[in-house]
Amino acid sequence: MTPVLEFRSVTAAYGPFRALFGVSYTLAPGEALALVGSNGVGKTTVARVASGLVVPTEGSVLVAGRDMTGSKPYRFARAGVAHATEGRSVFATLTVEENLSLSFRRVRGRRGVRSGLELAYEMFPVLGRRRGQLAGSMSGGEQRMLSMARVMVEIPKVLVADELSLGLAPIIVAELYDTLRRLRGEGTSLLIVEQQVGHALDLCDRVIVLDHGSVSWTGSSAEATGVVTQAFDPVH
């Protein structure tokens, strides 16, 4: 089966600083892959390359078998790659429903807004309860859910989730992972970048460990438990 996402010997740099050295991996349709490693090893850079935000200096990136190396991020988005980060991207002075409607209109057209809202409220019940609230007045965790809902309702082919649990209360992290699980059930493949690996190992089939810009280990989640526990002391 053609992978939905593939890196072939990807090298990436910020100016003279090389952050990735020949990283290769594939993400199969419907698969969930965890990318783990300690601070500064290049995980975010892999996520950025996967969504076109960083262009490799060598190697190539394929989406559903198509070489996308050097394409603009919007082309990656059109090819079905969605990128969610720990950053919050909501309009503080609009309500929850207005925030959602704006992005749904872009991806689903005017008529799709209603069904998009229904899906978002089903995935994130807390947003349904807060639909009339100004986004800027919600907690950090709720704002992150709102920005996640905007991405997820597109049911992307691939979701690149970069450190989504960062700074969130454990109960919110658990909800977030439930949502990721459901999204996977809808057929989305997941590339989960995490430093706290507990939830990621539960959700994912396979694990890649990154070290100083290179893949140092890859294997199944079951095999990874020992390896990764030693390396990062995960919070579970």
Ligand code: ATP
């Ligand atoms: P963390 O878990 O701390 O976010 P990471 O594994 O995601 O780390 P990256 O953010 O990919 O790592 O960074 C890899 C290396 O590239 C780091 O040494 C970092 O300092 C460097 N780097 C990242 N972004 C830039 C940038 N915009 N300009 C210069 N160097 C950068």
